[in-house]
Amino acid sequence: MVMSREFRITPEVRYRIIDDEAVVVRQGEGDVLVFNQVAARVVQLVGEGLDAQRIGDLLVDEYDAPEAAIRQDVDSFLRELEDLHVIEALPTHEEDR
Amino acid sequence: MSDKSFGSFFLADPSEFPTAVEGDPWGEIERRLDLPGGPFVVRGLSPSQARYFDTSLSSAADHDDGILPRHQTEILRAEAPIFRSFDVDGWEYTFDVETTPECLRLAGLGFFAVIPWDENVMAGLWTSVEDRWFQGVIENYFRALVAHRLHREEGVLLHSAGVVIEGQAFLFIGPSAAGKTTLARKALAAGASVLSDDLNAVLDVSDEPLVVQLPFTGEMERPATTSGATPLGGILLLEKGERMRVAGLSTGDAVASLLSTAPFVNQDQATLETLFDTVDLLARNVPVAKMTSALDSTFDEITSGLRGFYKW
Numbered sequence: 001m002v003m004s005r006e007f008r009i010t011p012e013v014r015y016r017i018i019d020d021e022a023v024v025v026r027q028g029e030g031d032v033l034v035f036n037q038v039a040a041r042v043v044q045l046v047g048e049g050l051d052a053q054r055i056g057d058l059l060v061d062e063y064d065a066p067e068a069a070i071r072q073d074v075d076s077f078l079r080e081l082e083d084l085h086v087i088e089a090l091p092t093h094e095e096d097r
Numbered sequence: 098m099s100d101k102s103f104g105s106f107f108l109a110d111p112s113e114f115p116t117a118v119e120g121d122p123w124g125e126i127e128r129r130l131d132l133p134g135g136p137f138v139v140r141g142l143s144p145s146q147a148r149y150f151d152t153s154l155s156s157a158a159d160h161d162d163g164i165l166p167r168h169q170t171e172i173l174r175a176e177a178p179i180f181r182s183f184d185v186d187g188w189e190y191t192f193d194v195e196t197t198p199e200c201l202r203l204a205g206l207g208f209f210a211v212i213p214w215d216e217n218v219m220a221g222l223w224t225s226v227e228d229r230w231f232q233g234v235i236e237n238y239f240r241a242l243v244a245h246r247l248h249r250e251e252g253v254l255l256h257s258a259g260v261v262i263e264g265q266a267f268l269f270i271g272p273s274a275a276g277k278t279t280l281a282r283k284a285l286a287a288g289a290s291v292l293s294d295d296l297n298a299v300l301d302v303s304d305e306p307l308v309v310q311l312p313f314t315g316e317m318e319r320p321a322t323t324s325g326a327t328p329l330g331g332i333l334l335l336e337k338g339e340r341m342r343v344a345g346l347s348t349g350d351a352v353a354s355l356l357s358t359a360p361f362v363n364q365d366q367a368t369l370e371t372l373f374d375t376v377d378l379l380a381r382n383v384p385v386a387k388m389t390s391a392l393d394s395t396f397d398e399i400t401s402g403l404r405g406f407y408k409w
Contacts (some may be wrong), residue, residue: 014370018349019347020349021348023352032356034353
């Protein structure tokens with residue numbers, strides 16, 4: 001079975017979904033970022049505790065676009081959010097050992 | 098500074114930070130201030146401190162002794178060695194602010210303060226100075242105090258240039274060097290009423306927001322005092338560009354801009370959630386736009402741009 005990556009919102013980050021956008025405050029860096037609709041949904045779903053696979057599944061249901069493109073976008077947003085320290089990957093069970 | 102724990106940058110021994118408001122007052126002089134979140138009374142000033150207090154804050158003096166203050170501060174003596182010393186030439190410093198469930202704590206150059214949330218408990222401002230440095234101490238104290246008092250009363254302090262145009266206040270926001278003071282100077286030269294080039298108070302964000310002038314300025318001389326509150330016509334995020342242009346912002350961008358512009362309360366996880374609510378309401382009740390203007394744009398051109406966008 002392939003393990004899906006799990007993330008969480010970084011503890012120093014606070015966010016709010018406003019209309020379709022995510023307003024993200026990075027208190028460590030002292031700045032505020034705004035993410036568009038799809039990235040905002042990814043932030044929201046990470047905040048709800050969903051893993052990468054499940055986030056992809058939900059967005060495939062929600063958006064009328066080819067599944068491969070949506071999953072690629074989700075991966076790309078997750079990487080971007082991780083680079084910005086908005087989210088952080090949780091250790092996998094393999095890494096725990 | 099942000100990497101260190103509260104007070105460690107300014108105090109020789111942060112563990113000596115007081116847990117209760119007690120100590121020796123500097124003197125017996127009292128002053129009252131009518132500012133948003135107040136009225137405030139300050140007790141225990143020495144004659145020298147009272148002089149610098151008046152220089153800085155007299156435009157907000159409250160001469161009505163009949164009104165009960167809602168917030169009281171005692172000015173208390175602190176020994177100079179408590180504070181670390183610095184070469185402050187050319188240094189634009191930020192003092193430490195921390196909220197606890199019981200109080201707001203401040204620590205900066207030559208001062209520290211404990212401000213209990215319970216209005217019935219006196220706040221304490223300890224300082225080692227009564228010369229001209231006291232002017233900076235008392236201003237910084239009230240900047241943070243007003244920000245937090247407003248925050249608890251459905252208001253917000255915004256880092257902004259406030260200008261009254263045709264009976265409405267417009268707040269121009271933006272990062273440092275965005276052009277707030279330049280715009281305020283252009284407005285003043287054109288005969289418009291300027292509230293402040295630095296900090297303005299917005300009240301009643303959930304209804305019909307009002308702007309109240311504060312005695313805090315940035316690089317500008319203190320503008321003429323305006324009385325009462327002015328309806329808030331709009332908020333403009335300043336951006337330098339080739340030509341004058343005003344364009345609406347999405348609510349998310351508006352909220353992000355306002356969050357970045359609300360000093361003190363946007364630095365603390367304890368106050369951030371309520372601040373989100375406040376600026377979200379504000380962004381929905383008042384048009385927030387981005388104003389691009391060239392360095393040589395005249396105030397008339399700026400007013401025309403606003404008129405076109407806001408459809409006066």
